Amino acid sequence: MYRKKECIAMLLAGGQGSRLYVLTEKNAKPAVPFGGKYRIIDFPMSNCVNSGIDTVGVLTQYQPLVLNEYIGNGQPWDLDRVHGGVMVLPPYQGKKSSDWYRGTANAIYQNMAFIRRYSPDYVLILSGDHIYKMDYSEMLDLHKKSNADCTIAVLEVPMEEAHRFGILSTDSEGRITEFEEKPKEPKSNKASMGIYIFSREVLEEYLTRDELDPNSSNDFGKNVIPAMLSDGKRMFSYTFDGYWKDVGTIQSLWEANMDLLGEKPNFDIHDKNWRIFYRNNAEPPQFIRDGAIIDNSLITEGCDVAGTVINSVISSGVKIEAGAVVRDSVIMSGVTVKSGAEIDYSIIDADTVIERDAVVGEKLGNGAKITVIASGIEIPQGKTVAAGSMIDRSNADKL
Amino acid sequence: MSVAGIIFSNIHDENISELTRIRSIASVPFGCRYRLIDFALSNMVNSNISNINVITNTNYNSLIDHLGSGKDWDLSRRSGGLKIFSPNRLAQKTNIGYETRLGALRTLSAVIESMTDDYVVISDCDVICNIDFGKIVSEHEKSGADMTLIVKKITVDRETAQRNSFVRSDEDGRITDILVHPTDFSGTGDMILNMIVMSRRYLYDIVCDAQVHNYTSISVDIIARYMKVKNYRIYRCDGHFACISSLEHYFAENMALLSDKKLYSELFEAENRPIYTKVRNSAPTYYAKGSCVKNSLCADGCVIEGEVENCILFRGVKIGKGAKVKNSILFQDVYVGNGAQLNCVIADKNVGIRDGRVLSGCETLPYYIEKGKMI
Numbered sequence: 001m002y003r004k005k006e007c008i009a010m011l012l013a014g015g016q017g018s019r020l021y022v023l024t025e026k027n028a029k030p031a032v033p034f035g036g037k038y039r040i041i042d043f044p045m046s047n048c049v050n051s052g053i054d055t056v057g058v059l060t061q062y063q064p065l066v067l068n069e070y071i072g073n074g075q076p077w078d079l080d081r082v083h084g085g086v087m088v089l090p091p092y093q094g095k096k097s098s099d100w101y102r103g104t105a106n107a108i109y110q111n112m113a114f115i116r117r118y119s120p121d122y123v124l125i126l127s128g129d130h131i132y133k134m135d136y137s138e139m140l141d142l143h144k145k146s147n148a149d150c151t152i153a154v155l156e157v158p159m160e161e162a163h164r165f166g167i168l169s170t171d172s173e174g175r176i177t178e179f180e181e182k183p184k185e186p187k188s189n190k191a192s193m194g195i196y197i198f199s200r201e202v203l204e205e206y207l208t209r210d211e212l213d214p215n216s217s218n219d220f221g222k223n224v225i226p227a228m229l230s231d232g233k234r235m236f237s238y239t240f241d242g243y244w245k246d247v248g249t250i251q252s253l254w255e256a257n258m259d260l261l262g263e264k265p266n267f268d269i270h271d272k273n274w275r276i277f278y279r280n281n282a283e284p285p286q287f288i289r290d291g292a293i294i295d296n297s298l299i300t301e302g303c304d305v306a307g308t309v310i311n312s313v314i315s316s317g318v319k320i321e322a323g324a325v326v327r328d329s330v331i332m333s334g335v336t337v338k339s340g341a342e343i344d345y346s347i348i349d350a351d352t353v354i355e356r357d358a359v360v361g362e363k364l365g366n367g368a369k370i371t372v373i374a375s376g377i378e379i380p381q382g383k384t385v386a387a388g389s390m391i392d393r394s395n396a397d398k399l
Numbered sequence: 400m401s402v403a404g405i406i407f408s409n410i411h412d413e414n415i416s417e418l419t420r421i422r423s424i425a426s427v428p429f430g431c432r433y434r435l436i437d438f439a440l441s442n443m444v445n446s447n448i449s450n451i452n453v454i455t456n457t458n459y460n461s462l463i464d465h466l467g468s469g470k471d472w473d474l475s476r477r478s479g480g481l482k483i484f485s486p487n488r489l490a491q492k493t494n495i496g497y498e499t500r501l502g503a504l505r506t507l508s509a510v511i512e513s514m515t516d517d518y519v520v521i522s523d524c525d526v527i528c529n530i531d532f533g534k535i536v537s538e539h540e541k542s543g544a545d546m547t548l549i550v551k552k553i554t555v556d557r558e559t560a561q562r563n564s565f566v567r568s569d570e571d572g573r574i575t576d577i578l579v580h581p582t583d584f585s586g587t588g589d590m591i592l593n594m595i596v597m598s599r600r601y602l603y604d605i606v607c608d609a610q611v612h613n614y615t616s617i618s619v620d621i622i623a624r625y626m627k628v629k630n631y632r633i634y635r636c637d638g639h640f641a642c643i644s645s646l647e648h649y650f651a652e653n654m655a656l657l658s659d660k661k662l663y664s665e666l667f668e669a670e671n672r673p674i675y676t677k678v679r680n681s682a683p684t685y686y687a688k689g690s691c692v693k694n695s696l697c698a699d700g701c702v703i704e705g706e707v708e709n710c711i712l713f714r715g716v717k718i719g720k721g722a723k724v725k726n727s728i729l730f731q732d733v734y735v736g737n738g739a740q741l742n743c744v745i746a747d748k749n750v751g752i753r754d755g756r757v758l759s760g761c762e763t764l765p766y767y768i769e770k771g772k773m774i
Contacts, residue, residue: 036683269682270702280678284667285431285696294686301699
């Protein structure tokens with residue numbers, strides 16, 4: 001028997017994240033490591049748990065192995081529950097037809113059966129590619145209070161960037177009057193964060209209708225939301241004023257990591273009242289050797305640091321030998337940086353080895369370009385990796 | 400072949416009475432993020448022992464909080480898994496808890512009777528080591544012994560000898576003599592590490608025998624009495640073993656992790672044998688601009704703005720600007736204010752040290768600050 005839930009979450013985690021290039025070659029974007037010990041999906045998952053939502057469907061499609069393994073039975077997030085918990089929902093073969101997820105709305109439509117099992121009053125739609133801490137229960141309260149059909153979380157962005165987002169216009173009570181996807185001339189700076197709460201019946205009605213429309217691209221932002229708006233449904237905005245970052249590009253992923261640094265970081269992960277949960281690997285403590293210099297950096301368990309680390313985020317199990325220098329970089333788990341090697345303004349993916357005296361990237365500064373090295377690569381001794389290059393198996397041997 | 404584990408969580412509490420006033424020795428913090436029992440538990444789990452019984456006696460609140468459901472050691476199981484036993488007062492018909500291992504086992508006779516495992520590994524909780532029980536159990540099985548005692552050959556002075564027990568054995572490894580806390584022994588001998596392997600059936604026999612004759616000590620009442628008729632053997636291990644004997648020793652054992660890189664690798668970097676502990680979901684540790692950390696072990700969740708040298712920092716420690724902390728062990732969530740100076744200090748959980756305070760102990764007598772105190 002399935003118990004009724006007031007609200008369940010559907011987390012869209014099927015995206016490829018093609019603008020993360022080599023980082024998402026064998027890995028869905030939500031499973032990309034972030035902030036030393038997390039993966040991007042830990043943020044929406046932890047937000048759910050901290051907001052009292054205990055049933056989460058994770059919709060996967062692109063390269064799901066790492067993501068599926070990471071989510072497992074949901075135990076790290078307390079989502080291994082008797083009623084509800086986390087459920088990975090891949091596309092499936094049906095009796096009459098089978099299909100990939102054709103868009104965000106279609107992905108949810110194909111999993112209506114999952115939603116109905118819990119007969120929720122509300123469905124929270126999330127995406128797995130943003131870094132933020134948000135109490136969804138406040139948004140749900142607003143949704144209920146305003147007797148809304150749909151509530152969209154919005155963030156006020158600088159006007160000059162507004163053209164990159166879905167932009168909402170609202171009346172004085174927060175009711176949405178207009179919605180435009182990536183407008184050339186934005187009328188407001190309220191950007192949709194891709195977080196929606198729907199009353200379930202309305203969601204079902206509109207997803208069914210959207211499915212019948214052969215011209216629809218089955219997308220919430222492009223099709224479902226505009227259709228509801230033009231029918232005069234009660235749609236409200238929920239204004240969020242905390243930290244929120246889309247980490248869809250190499251640059252923004254690097255920036256979001258850097259936002260964790262500083263005495264008063266833009267984004268605080270040390271907050272004990274809003275813990276971010278993650279899957280743990282039983283690593284020993286971090287060993288900081290004599291002679292190590294660490295300045296404004298985050299370092300994770302299992303690391304062994306004897307070299308210099310400045311303005312960087314270092315994941316678990318990384319070894320930085322004496323005489324090696326890591327500056328303004330994001331180093332993912334299990335990387336070894338040998339003595340004399342120098343890394344500047346780079347993202348180094350897991351288990352890569354930077355041999356002695358190799359030089360990666362260029363100093364951060366005007367016009368500097370970020371350098372990316374994929375996982376499991378060996379940068380040979382003394383070699384230089386040019387700034388702005390992206391090294392993976394296809395071009396590593398040409399170094 | 401299935402093997403069960405039994406761990407005594409209150410053995411030798413009195414050795415470090417400062418730290419065990421509020422907790423059992425099993426839950427004494429060690430090495431940045433561990434509690435002493437993590438070693439015994441992880442060693443068992445890594446040796447495919449998944450039915451583990453932890454026997455408590457007193458002060459076990461912190462232990463129960465630490466262990467939870469056993470999930471973090473992969474011991475939250477449908478069958479077997481972690482079981483915690485508290486003193487069963489009624490069964491003993493007295494109001495005092497048990498004082499010895501055998502006394503504790505006697506109260507568990509019904510549990511031991513109902514176990515279905517072939518073998519049992521019995522261990523104290525205060526042995527810091529990383530060993531493979533699997534090898535020892537199969538050696539035990541092959542040798543046909545009734546009981547195998549894990550020992551380490553060491554050279555000791557009289558004082559250390561008195562705190563420990565030793566066995567003598569013939570060239571086959573069969574035990575011929577046992578010296579329990581000898582007052583006149585020094586030199587080289589096989590020290591008992593209080594880890595024993597035997598068949599579940601034989602353990603049950605011992606417990607029944609002990610109940611009938613009111614025996615209380617495994618070494619005196621069982622080993623010494625029956626070693627001529629039964630086949631008790633030794634298994635020599637050469638790795639690192641430490642049974643904490645005092646606060647100074649506790650301090651030295653923690654500091655050894657910093658000075659002895661080989662020891663650190665042996666304990667924490669053994670392939671496929673990680674030491675598990677309770678997961679706290681802390682963020683990575685932040686090293687601020689102007690911080691200076693030398694030769695230290697830090698857990699996650701710390702924020703370091705000052706200077707740290709030769710220290711063991713547990714999870715969530717905060718070191719203020721301009722603070723200088725040397726040769727110290729700071730437990731979970733300790734706060735050191737700006738400009739404070741510490742040397743040879745052991746600060747228990749949640750201790751707060753205000754700005755500018757200067758505190759110092761010395762290596763042979765570290766200054767201990769009780770849990771939650773504000774200085």
